[in-house]
Amino acid sequence: MDHQRVKKALDRQISERPLFTNKDKERFYKKKTHPDRHSFFHLPKLITALFALCIAGASIYVFHSDHPFQKSEPVNVEETPSPSPNEVEDISLIEKIDELKHLLLNVPAQEDAAALIERYNGIEVMADSTTRIEDGNELNLLKQSYAFTENTIDPLSFQSDWPPSIQSFQREDLDLALNLEWIDQEDQPLHLAKAELFYLAENGEEIVKELFSLYSMKHDFKKVSGVNQPVILDDLILSSIGRSLNKDPDSLTKGDLLELEKLTINGSHLNGIYDVKGDLEYFEAMKSLRVLKLNQAIMKDTVFKKIPSLEQLTFIGPTVLDLSSVQEGLQNLRYLNIMNSSFNGTAEDILKLESLNIVTLDPTVVPEYEKLQFEGIDVRW
Amino acid sequence: MTGNPNDTFTRDEAVEFIMNQYGESLKRTIYTYVKNYHTTDDIFQNVLIQIYRKWDQFNGQSHIKTWSVRIAINQCKDYLRSPLHRIKLVRNKWLDQKDPHQIEHTVMQKEQWNEIANAILQLPIKYREVMILTFQQDMTQKEIAEVTNTNVSTVKTRMQRARQLVKEQVDEGVLDPWIINE
Incomplete structure (x- = not known):
């Protein structure tokens, strides 16, 4: 996606290597316990402060001249020991997950990822090369799966049970499963495209899945619990999701919903307008959904509010008049297409969507579209 | 949080x-x-x-x-x-002091996007920051208004001006970075 290309180009220009390293941490912890007295940024403030101190000191000297050199109380500098690295034996699952996530989010080299995985007793369960078409380009991908376990287990035993079942976690065969997907381009180092983590929830009754995708708007892991729960929604919604994910609609799980990035719900073959509804927990699990097209279908803003990453929305058909029924749930929307909708509102109605960058509309329906352009919105038709 | x-x-x-x-x-x-x-x-x-x-x-x-x-x-x-x-x-010689480990890119398309990124990084601060916060920090205009202590309409106006300035700087024929694929 273009946003991602600009982002990647900016990242390349800034630096191809991580800027944040352990040196920053070490420097902070040193500075916290031994404040830097040579900070240039504070020079003017320091001079002013010293001047004020001199005056204050002189005043105190005058008024308390009985004890002019009385020793002051030492400054109470809070000292907290730095986090101790390399304590692999005692590291908790949460710390392990945090450290893996931190590495994976920061453009890791494959060797660095492999080293950390090995350090935490991760064993490779599977590795496979494949290709995928993304934005019209064929990508070579390297897929790797790892099980993290303190036990001596044959990696092959996981191959028929991957991602691992809840029983495997409950039996403590492993405490963490990791899938990595690397883009393998000629003459370039491997680049991490996707990472998935699976582990047992605190209640011990369900599996948590965390997902990072290079193509997502937010550069972070998205998380959902109860990944193996079947999805119970209307057939039309299930078949739409299944089509988008290229999966059997009847076997969709809550974990699958986390993967959903684009969705088209087409109710044009039905009589009337299709109301997209269901248990909100399923919509809440659609944390990667960023492109939605509703053809002869409508969602309430309570449903829109549950889809945090939605950035592009197209309405087709007689479903919206002035956006008032949905505007509250669309405050993070960046792109809106109402060209083929029943929208007959005003530019002010569109301006209520505060994050909007681009709108595609019929200029004969919204003749005062210049107001939108004046507010910095790219208007297209 | x-x-x-x-x-x-x-x-x-x-x-x-x-x-x-x-x-x-x-x-x-x-x-x-x-x-x-x-x-x-x-x-x-x-x-x-x-x-x-x-x-x-x-x-x-x-x-x-x-x-x-x-x-x-x-x-x-x-x-x-x-x-x-x-x-x-x-x-402002930021282009000359790139990360020494930076890999040379020869792919034409990448260069075009790099050119756009360069143009963004050359903008005056008030325009540069709305672009950076949008593209690099993935912030919404509402969030940008919050962190820059301005209002949303100012952010929108700056964004529009920033786009014009980038377009002026980038050679003709370069891909339009604001086309969003449906």
Whole structure:
């Protein structure tokens, strides 16, 4: 996606290597316990402060001249020991997950990822090369799966049970499963495209899945619990999701919903307008959904509010008049297409969507579209 | 993060969390303001110190990331306003001081996008920051307004002007970066 290309180009220009390293941490912890007295940024403030101190000191000297050199109380500098690295034996699952996530989010080299995985007793369960078409380009991908376990287990035993079942976690065969997907381009180092983590929830009754995708708007892991729960929604919604994910609609799980990035719900073959509804927990699990097209279908803003990453929305058909029924749930929307909708509102109605960058509309329906352009919105038709 | 984060995290935990979660993106944002790696390191340290000192004042009304970015932006602007910066500023040669490990890119399309990125990084601060916060920090215009202490309509106007300026700088025929694929 273009946003991602600009982002990647900016990242390349800034630096191809991580800027944040352990040196920053070490420097902070040193500075916290031994404040830097040579900070240039504070020079003017320091001079002013010293001047004020001199005056204050002189005043105190005058008024308390009985004890002019009385020793002051030492400054109470809070000292907290730095986090101790390399304590692999005692590291908790949460710390392990945090450290893996931190590495994976920061453009890791494959060797660095492999080293950390090995350090935490991760064993490779599977590795496979494949290709995928993304934005019209064929990508070579390297897929790797790892099980993290303190036990001596044959990696092959996981191959028929991957991602691992809840029983495997409950039996403590492993405490963490990791899938990595690397883009393998000629003459370039491997680049991490996707990472998935699976582990047992605190209640011990369900599996948590965390997902990072290079193509997502937010550069972070998205998380959902109860990944193996079947999805119970209307057939039309299930078949739409299944089509988008290229999966059997009847076997969709809550974990699958986390993967959903684009969705088209087409109710044009039905009589009337299709109301997209269901248990909100399923919509809440659609944390990667960023492109939605509703053809002869409508969602309430309570449903829109549950889809945090939605950035592009197209309405087709007689479903919206002035956006008032949905505007509250669309405050993070960046792109809106109402060209083929029943929208007959005003530019002010569109301006209520505060994050909007681009709108595609019929200029004969919204003749005062210049107001939108004046507010910095790219208007297209 | 919601609720009262400073009830959940101590100052040390908060700084550790922010370093782990947002350290890389904060440093990248700082770099786009100051365009110098050493200064980026220094300012980042000041940001961490500010976060450490101000943690008790953080009431959780904004997202912890938004709050951290705002502190970083304020530190950058303080630095850019400082006499020290003006003395050091000979010429904006950020293009010449790229990361020494940077790999040469020969693919034409990549170069075109690099050209757009260059144009963004050459913009005056008020236009550059709305582009950087949009594309590099993935912030909404509402969030940008919050961290830059402006209103949403100002952000929109600056965004529009920034786009015009970038388009003027980039050669004809370059892909339009604001086309969103449906």
